[in-house]
Amino acid sequence: MKNVILSTLLALTTLGVSVSAHEYKVGSLTIDHPYARSTPPSSPVGGGFMTITNNGTEADRLIAGTSTFADTVEIHEMIMVDGVMKMNQIEDGLEIPAGKTVELKPGSYHIMFIGLQEQLKPDERRKGLVKFEKAGDIEIEFLVKDIAKMMDHSAMTDMKHGEETMDHSAADENKHDHKEMDHSEMGEMKHDDMKHEHGAAKDAN
Incomplete structure (x- = not known):
């Protein structure tokens, strides 16, 4: 009986490997x-x-x-x-x-x-x-x-790719804006400092 069960399980296992x-x-x-x-x-x-x-x-x-x-x-x-x-x-x-x-x-x-x-x-x-x-x-x-499931999977993949592209673009824009702001602020600060120093020197004279 054990041999029969073992043979059956072996056959099912072999079939499963072949199918999968x-x-x-x-x-x-x-x-x-x-x-x-x-x-x-x-x-x-x-x-x-x-x-x-x-x-x-x-x-x-x-x-x-x-x-x-x-x-x-x-x-x-x-x-x-x-x-x-x-x-x-x-x-x-x-x-x-x-x-x-x-x-x-x-x-x-x-x-x-x-x-x-x-x-x-x-x-x-x-x-x-x-x-x-x-x-x-x-x-x-x-x-x-199922073609419907295949199409849904394809659409989800396209949407995910689109979101990643948008996120990447937004990050680049933010980074670019941040650099522009830093550069602009530093320029204004430097300009104001120069004006202040020039004014102080004039008062001293």
């Missing part, structure tokens, strides 16, 4: 934390993200993908064209340089799920496959994150 790590390896590549953003019920498209590290000595390319919940999977990037943000498909694949890490993230490189067959809901795990030019194919799971 959310990491996959294929060839010399490591795929870390693949996730997708939740979508509205009628949305035809979705986005997938991950971090890919190339531990090898040769570059590789992310060239394709498939999923169980979308008709088509493409690799896209967001680029600025004439002051307007546009999304383009990377038809020849995304290069993963040797010894480097490439992050697929919102507003940059990402996987595009086109023709969603159903809504992607927060905390779900959705199966997919990514294909690399040299390392080959690997099946992964995308953890679906």
Whole structure:
């Protein structure tokens, strides 16, 4: 009985490490934390993200993908064209340089799920496959994150950064004003002292 309990606990512990790590390896590549953003019920498209590290000595390319919940999977990037943000498909694949890490993230490189067959809901795990030019194919799971919470976190980060910038600017202005006041006061005091000394000398004569 003790052996059964021990085996069960060991299995659960091993499973927990695997799930919490959310990491996959294929060839010399490591795929870390693949996730997708939740979508509205009628949305035809979705986005997938991950971090890919190339531990090898040769570059590789992310060239394709498939999923169980979308008709088509493409690799896209967001680029600025004439002051307007546009999304383009990377038809020849995304290069993963040797010894480097490439992050697929919102507003940059990402996987595009086109023709969603159903809504992607927060905390779900959705199966997919990514294909690399040299390392080959690997099946992964995308953890679906709540897009509303992601946006709130991003907004909070921007607000915090803005507050820090304002505080820094205010401190600089106060410091500048303080220097100007000190300089002005010292100039006035020095001028008054000179007048006083000049007046005293005149009276003595």
